[in-house]
Structure formats: C-alpha cells, structure tokens
Amino acid sequence: MEHALGLARKGIGLASPNPTVGCVIVRDGQIVGEGFHQYEWRDHAEIVALKSAGEKARGATLYVTLEPCNHKGRTGPCTEAIIAAGVQRVVAAMQDPNPVNSGRGFELLGQTSIEVVTDICEAEARRLNESFTCWIRTKKPFVTLKSALTLDGQLALPPSGKRGAKNSGKRSRSGWISSEESRAEVHRMRHASDALLTGIGTILADDPLLTDRSRLPRRRRPLRVVLDSMLRLPPNARIVETADDDLLVFTAASLKSPKVRKLQNAGVEIVHAKTKNGRIDLQTVLAELGRREILSVLLEAGPTLNGAALAAGIVHKLFLFYAPKIAGENKVPFALAPSLKLLPLQNICTYQFGPDLAIEGYLQDACRK
DSSP: OHHHHHHHHTTTTTTSSOOOOOOOOEEEEEEEEEEEEOOGGGOOOOHHHHHHGGGGTTOOOOEESSSOOOSOOOSSOOHOOOOOOOTOOOEESOOOOOOOTTTTHHHHHTTOEEEEEOSSSSSHHHHHHHHHHHHHSSSSOEEEEEEEEEETTSSOOOOSTTTTTTOOOOOETEEEESOOHHHHHHHHHHHSSSSEEEEEHHHHHHHOOOOOOOOOOOSOOHHHHHHHHTOOTTTTTTTHTTOSSOOOESSOTTSHHHHHHHHHHTTOOOEOOOOOEEEEOOHHHHHHHHHTTTTTEOOOOOHHHHHHHHHOOOOOOOOEEEOOOOOOOSSSSSSOTTOOOOOEEEEEEEEETTTEEEEESSSOTTOOO
C-alpha cells in the first residue's frame, strides 16, 4: 500500500479535478502490474494496473489507495473490470468520499468471491486526497494559508534603505525572509494547488508573478486569483503582463470602465463579486472557484486578507515558515483580525527547510463526515 501511495503522489498536478489514486497488483509475492491516475489519460489507476498485469491479474491481490468506482462517468466502473480480470483480493486504503460511489464499490466486490480489506494506511490516503474530499462534499476548494514569518511574527523585515526594492510577506527590502530551501517547498506547494490566491495589497507591494516554478509536470497551470475590490490592479503588473487564460480578478467595481476593457484585452478575466461588510465575500469567491472545478487553493497574502480569511472560517490548514530572524518592528503582522478566536491547531507537524522551521496544522478536518 505504501508503494501504491507513492504511485498516487505521481498524479499530483496531473489528476485534478479527479482524486489522486495509485494501484499495485501483486501475485505470488511479486508486483505484476501498477499504475496511477492522470486526468488526460482517462483510465483510472486500477485500469492502468490491470492493463499492465494482463493475465497475471487472475488470482492476484489488488492494492488501491481509494475505493474502486462502481458507477459510469468518463470511464466505465472499475469494479466490473476488477471482477472480469479475476482478481482474488482487493485491499483499499479509504472509502470514496464521493456520495455517488461511497461504499458501493466495496459492496459490489464483496458480493462476489473477491475478499475485500479496507482502511489500510487510511490516514495517509485521506491526507493525499483532502482537497478532493472537501470539494466533492462541499463544492468548494480546500484552502491552505501559507506565510513566511520572522520569529516575532512579522511578514517583512525593516527596510534596508534601498529604493525601488520590493517588500512582501516572503521578501523584504532587506532580502528574503525565508531560505532558498523554504522557497523551493513553496513552489512544490504551488504545484500541488489548483489555484493561488492573493489580495491587491500584495500585488501593489510585491509585483509578484505568483506562478509554479517547481518544474514538476502538471496538467494545467494554476489559476492565479486576485481579490481587488476597487480594481486597482495596474495593467503593467507582472501578473497581468504574463496572463494567459490563467488570471482571474474578483472586484466590486463596475465592469463597464475603460480599465476593465484594458485588463480584459490583456487576457485578464474579471468577475463582479458580492461584498460583505465592505469587503469581497470570500464564501462567494470559493463557490465560484468550486464551480470551476478548483479543488485546492493556496492563499499567499498579507495581513488584511489573512485576517479576513481566518475570520470567515474558510482556511482548512496553516503552513507557516519561521525564519531565524527578528524584525523588531510590529508593522506587518501575520493577520489583522483583532477579535479573531480560533480553536487550537490539530494534527500538527513540524519540518525544517534549511535554517527555517515550518509548522503545519489544521483548523478544519475536510475528511470528517
């Protein structure tokens, strides 16, 4: 099953909006077939593995990271293919969170002579598909809030005095806060995300590209999303100049202005968004992203949007990089939300990237029924 999970991870960036799934077929102690799902290839992981195994699948054990489907979608039911191949035993990591299939695949397999074993490495499998689970149940994406901070909780170091330099939650006028190793991890996180979300404040302060530069294979570029209530986005911003059907701006401003037409001509899609208490309604944003089959969002923003997202309860997971540096000034805090009350983080993990310490923890469990 660990090998199957490793195969499933190869589908990160390639399987969405479907779940990432890996499958291994074992006969007489030897792997005779394996595969993982890629959306463009259509075949589910079980079908890829069965085709790889051929006749050797008869009497074998099939290990799969997600319950085999028992319904017809873009492809036929995997359960029927497993039965037809003569597989003797199916070992699955987790039940399918999709209500259309949940439990039905196991039920059909169990009605045959196939032995079914479930919940093997379940926690790892659930984590791997937490974004799919969230989206399939709520029709809204799983949101990870990522920030790089100093040890005293600041998103930027004091200016070094050099004019024209950029300043952000990741970078400051005196240089990057986080290490090269941390920045490489951020690009891996971007690679695993369907959309990258930020606010206009970060665009104006940073002029970021907000792209995935991990060089890992992916099916589609991550959608770059900017919240800009008054449409202050400069047409010469780097994120606009590199727009290629991958930049979406939510605004409360009129869509009939010349600036809107100029941005649209530059390849920017602009959507009028509802507001709540004078700010763009984040639940509306997530609903629209979910409608577009965006399963996962990486939020990379400044204090205002970080605070608004936490206060609105849309954040499922925090991933915070702490650099061994002291800002010494309380000018760019992690989040502006004075009355914010959050429950303690759950399932906390710590990592080290170069000299930096990273903390990962959950505010919500997307896999909980």
